[in-house]
Amino acid sequence: MSMDTPDDEWGGFAERSANDPNAPSPVRRQKQHFHGHRDRLRQRFMDGGETALADYEILEMILFHTIRQRDTKPIAKALLQRFGSLAAVFAASSKRLCEIPNVGEKTAIDLKLIAAASGRMLKREVSGREVLSSWSQLIDYCTATMAHESIETFRILFLDKKNILIADEVQQTGTVDHTPVYPREVVRRALELSATAIILVHNHPSGDPTPSRADIEMTKTVIDSARPLNITVHDHIIIGRSGHASMKGLQLI
Numbered sequence: 001m002s003m004d005t006p007d008d009e010w011g012g013f014a015e016r017s018a019n020d021p022n023a024p025s026p027v028r029r030q031k032q033h034f035h036g037h038r039d040r041l042r043q044r045f046m047d048g049g050e051t052a053l054a055d056y057e058i059l060e061m062i063l064f065h066t067i068r069q070r071d072t073k074p075i076a077k078a079l080l081q082r083f084g085s086l087a088a089v090f091a092a093s094s095k096r097l098c099e100i101p102n103v104g105e106k107t108a109i110d111l112k113l114i115a116a117a118s119g120r121m122l123k124r125e126v127s128g129r130e131v132l133s134s135w136s137q138l139i140d141y142c143t144a145t146m147a148h149e150s151i152e153t154f155r156i157l158f159l160d161k162k163n164i165l166i167a168d169e170v171q172q173t174g175t176v177d178h179t180p181v182y183p184r185e186v187v188r189r190a191l192e193l194s195a196t197a198i199i200l201v202h203n204h205p206s207g208d209p210t211p212s213r214a215d216i217e218m219t220k221t222v223i224d225s226a227r228p229l230n231i232t233v234h235d236h237i238i239i240g241r242s243g244h245a246s247m248k249g250l251q252l253i
Contacts, residue, residue: 132234153203
């Protein structure tokens with residue numbers, strides 16, 4: 001595991017300038033460079049908002065707070081190069097984040113905290129609301145929580161008779177291309193929660209949200225199991241990095 005930059009990193013610059021007391025201090029020049037650059041980025045953000053900054057600059061600013069004495073631009077760019085996008089950086093595990101040079105446990109934890117806060121805010125947008133009228137917020141939440149998972153995850157959104165979300169549960173996790181789903185367990189859990197409708201959601205780690213034949217057949221089996229108990233399956237949403245697919249929208253169910 002790589003370590004976060006120690007606060008005494010400037011000592012190396014001081015040591016190199018010790019033999020020439022009349023020379024301008026490289027420590028001071030380096031500090032001025034870092035502080036000036038960081039101040040300019042902050043001002044651009046204050047003046048223009050997030051659209052004024054590239055993804056690596058937003059990540060660079062976040063890293064200011066945990067990597068204080070090092071240029072965070074190459075670290076931000078290395079993170080984006082490894083994981084592919086800003087969303088994927090926040091979705092990466094702490095272990096994988098720490099594989100990046102100069103990213104230590106403290107930095108990884110801070111990135112994961114931001115991801116957790118974002119997920120909770122998105123979930124609050126749909127919790128306690130009529131889900132079918134908050135569809136875009138629902139998709140945003142599912143995308144944020146599932147699009148960049150490295151294995152398939154199957155979750156169920158349980159709704160009451162007014163289609164208000166009463167529970168959001170991960171029922172199964174699987175491999176990179178398969179998740180076992182047991183229709184009887186899906187229906188049993190819906191009955192336990194007194195849910196009258198459900199929305200099925202799972203991700204495709206490949207990035208392509210196109211439903212497979214197995215996805216379609218499994219969904220129809222769940223629908224057939226739920227129908228006699230007056231439980232409606234509103235949709236089965238598949239989340240991928242390139243977007244999402246709605247089986248209802250595709251007229252597959």
